[in-house]
Amino acid sequence: MLSVNVARARANPDPRALSPVTGIDKQPVDDAVLVRVPGHTQHDASGLIGDTIGNPKLHGGPDQAVYAYAREDLDNWEAQLGVTLDNGMFGENLTTVGVDLTQTRIGERWRIGSGTLLLEVTAPRTPCRTFASFLDRPRWIKTFTEGGAPGAYFRVLSPGSVRAGDAISVEHRPDHDVTIGLAFTARMKDPGLAPALLQADALSAELKRFARERVT
Numbered sequence: 001m002l003s004v005n006v007a008r009a010r011a012n013p014d015p016r017a018l019s020p021v022t023g024i025d026k027q028p029v030d031d032a033v034l035v036r037v038p039g040h041t042q043h044d045a046s047g048l049i050g051d052t053i054g055n056p057k058l059h060g061g062p063d064q065a066v067y068a069y070a071r072e073d074l075d076n077w078e079a080q081l082g083v084t085l086d087n088g089m090f091g092e093n094l095t096t097v098g099v100d101l102t103q104t105r106i107g108e109r110w111r112i113g114s115g116t117l118l119l120e121v122t123a124p125r126t127p128c129r130t131f132a133s134f135l136d137r138p139r140w141i142k143t144f145t146e147g148g149a150p151g152a153y154f155r156v157l158s159p160g161s162v163r164a165g166d167a168i169s170v171e172h173r174p175d176h177d178v179t180i181g182l183a184f185t186a187r188m189k190d191p192g193l194a195p196a197l198l199q200a201d202a203l204s205a206e207l208k209r210f211a212r213e214r215v216t
Helices: 071-081 129-135 140-147 180-188 191-199 205-212
Strands: 003-006 027-029 033-035 066-070 094-096 109-112 118-124 152-158 160-162 168-172
Touching: 066 071, 071 094, 071 140, 118 180, 118 205, 129 140, 180 191, 180 205, 191 205
Parallel strands: 066 094
Antiparallel strands: 003 027, 003 094, 033 160, 066 152, 109 118, 109 168, 118 152
């Protein structure tokens, strides 16, 4: 684990946003952070104690308790965009290194560190206007979608603490082929792929609804 990132509320840069505040601007912290199953309100929607979720109707909650993004993907965006992207700038709680998150399977279970924290992959991140406004890139939703490296959301199966430097151990990898990359493509580009996502029992509730609506 390269860094653990949390945010305090700040003004939402998107004037059309449903919430006037956002927690997208996350900063690395040195201390261990407690991770537990979140609630549904602005004050407890993140899985990380001390983190901020601006709009709990669209972000956070049990199926989006923790968001991870790979440093390697941030580096690729840096080269493409010609800007510096610090850990946490994509709104991720965990900045990983040495893990191909796009090929991670829905339902994969990660043990973080040597303690009790156990996470399960649920869904890819989908870009929003707040993300585009924060980066000051009006076409960012299309650009991010075309990039195909969305990062991964997790639910918390067992609470525990996480800190920078903790090891990631994959304790369970399902035998289906529903990856974060496939789920992102189905959700953002090719809804005809959506029924195949139902092979993954651990899908987020939102993705299950999306896939079931497209079963013919």
